[in-house]
Amino acid sequence: MKARGTRVLPGILGRWARPLAGPLAAIGLALAAGAILVAVLGQDPVTVYTTLFDAIFGSAYGFGQVLFKATTLIGTGLAVAVAFRAGLFNIGAEGQMYLAGLASAAFALALGDGCPALVAVPLVLLAGALAGALVALLPALLRAFLGVHEVINTIMLNFVAFALGSWILVEKLALFESVHTAEIPAAARLPRLETMLPAFRGAPLNLALLLQLLLCALCALALWRTRWGYEVRAVGLSESAARSAGIPVRRRLVEAMALSGALAGTAAANFVQGYKYYFEEGFTAEAGFKGIAVALLGSTHPAGIVPAALFFGALDRGGFVINGLVPKEFVDILQALVILLVIVLARPGDVAAQVRRLALRRREEVS
């Protein structure tokens, strides 16, 4: 096999350096392009970037804000990545997260104050995950059984989810003259990390971060250390090969997509259970779409998604502090450039080689 990169960078270094090269180059180029843009506007790029850097790493509060924003993106990024590994493109994370937020808030409100936190918190999380999975189930079934491409259906379902969510909110749940629900009971809330780590005082960082990190670890284990995960990845690499190997392709497709939706659903907890304690119209703030960028920047691997989410979270946070120097949408442009560059610079490797590798291992397992 002619893997040019591995020959130059042998062993462990090559194994880590190769997937890192593309994303890092994309970030570097995007920042360079941003610097040129800033310079054209007659501002000093160094000042802009140091201001940005200071806001992110300069204080525990600032970093707490970054971590808070990254938490949601880890959730949606992981959701997109899991589907991607099964060869599915989940553009519906936004809508799945939206309805999951509504479902978890509604469930928490119905649960009331009588339930102890140790029961209420996981139940409400589960309600959100279930709602997300249900939204994802429709495009999954249509793909698995009718062969309809999931991309279009997940895009369409986003808009259906927004409209449906807004209807339910307005008709049933919204407080008078507002676009949000009542606050959920204290028992269903995730504790803020500032109660344990006082340095984060004021930042809305909460236990959802640890939950998302845990989910990342669990997904990594499920995908790379279980038979189920192996089969999901095999389906993602080649459906026809997986089918002839006796893997229940349709089942794995539906399961992976439902899991993806459930993960997108848990991403809502950061806001609903950890920050505002209510569901609000527009609370997703494009996190579902940015999750796609995070997943790709992180090479659709949990270990890559965390730093990628941190990067995007940092830029989200950074917009507010540089607004005096350049318009705050500067960071949106940077994010978009990173996405566009990363798909050009870090294409998902030699797929054929991966198929061969999987086939080899399969044969070893059989014999």
Next chain:
Amino acid sequence: MEALPLAGLLVAATLRIAVPYVFAALGGFYSERSGVINIALEGMLLTGAFACVVAAHAAESAGLGGAVAGWLGVGAACVAGGGLGALHALICVRFGANQIVSGLGLNLLAMGATKFLLTLVFGSSANSERIAGIPSWDLPGLASWSVTRVLFCTPLVLLAVLAVVVSQLLFRRTVFGLRLHATGEHPEAALSLGVPVVRLRWTGVVLSGALAALGGAWLALEQHQFTAGMSSGRGFIALAALIFGKWTPRGAALACLLFAAAEAVQIQLQGGALGIPTQFLQMLPYVVTMVALAGVIGRSRPPAALGRPLEPLR
């Protein structure tokens, strides 16, 4: 005779609402028939609207008349949209990168960049200064009734109708259309027959941007200004219309009219139409598109090579 004026108003409103959908859906048609998925229609609409306002405003400031400035704006929109299309083509056709992600990235880029530039050019992050727009023609006999006034006296509406007819004829009756079709269905086979697949894809995607941007220009000229995020999901409705219309200009245009009619009813009847909540009317385009794709009523099938970059010949 209460019903007739209302019906006229509804038809006129439907036509007006349909214009940006038609332009964007036609844009989607050229791109997707060449085999390149285009979910950047939204960003292209937005870019077109912004470029139109900037150019028209600059022209007005330079002392040109409103109509001339408006047409300059339309031209600028085409150029800017075509530019965004060229970027999409560069990423997807030249580099063979993922077309869906490229589209998403371009949408985010258009959203960020238009707001960024809005602040720089007009000093506000919400809206631009006012532009005059292109007045409708005062044709005797036609300008007096709302429907004929929209259909025959509004230049961009006429352009939209013309674009649909021309696209349909191009697609079904010309060598270019046949080749475009082949490029989207089986690029390798087309290439082996000497069809310039790469060039056709570039043409399709750039044209896509220019056409979608015309829809944006219409929005800007209608509202006499640019407001941040003014495309508000129209690019995705256009995408739905393209799919519902089975990836043909005529079908897409009819789907646009259908979706626009639902919207017009919703606006004219103040939401309470036949007891259906507004939100359910908003869902309509997306739901019927999903149904059409699933094949319940006359299955809609995408071009076979949609989303697949051309395998380099070795």
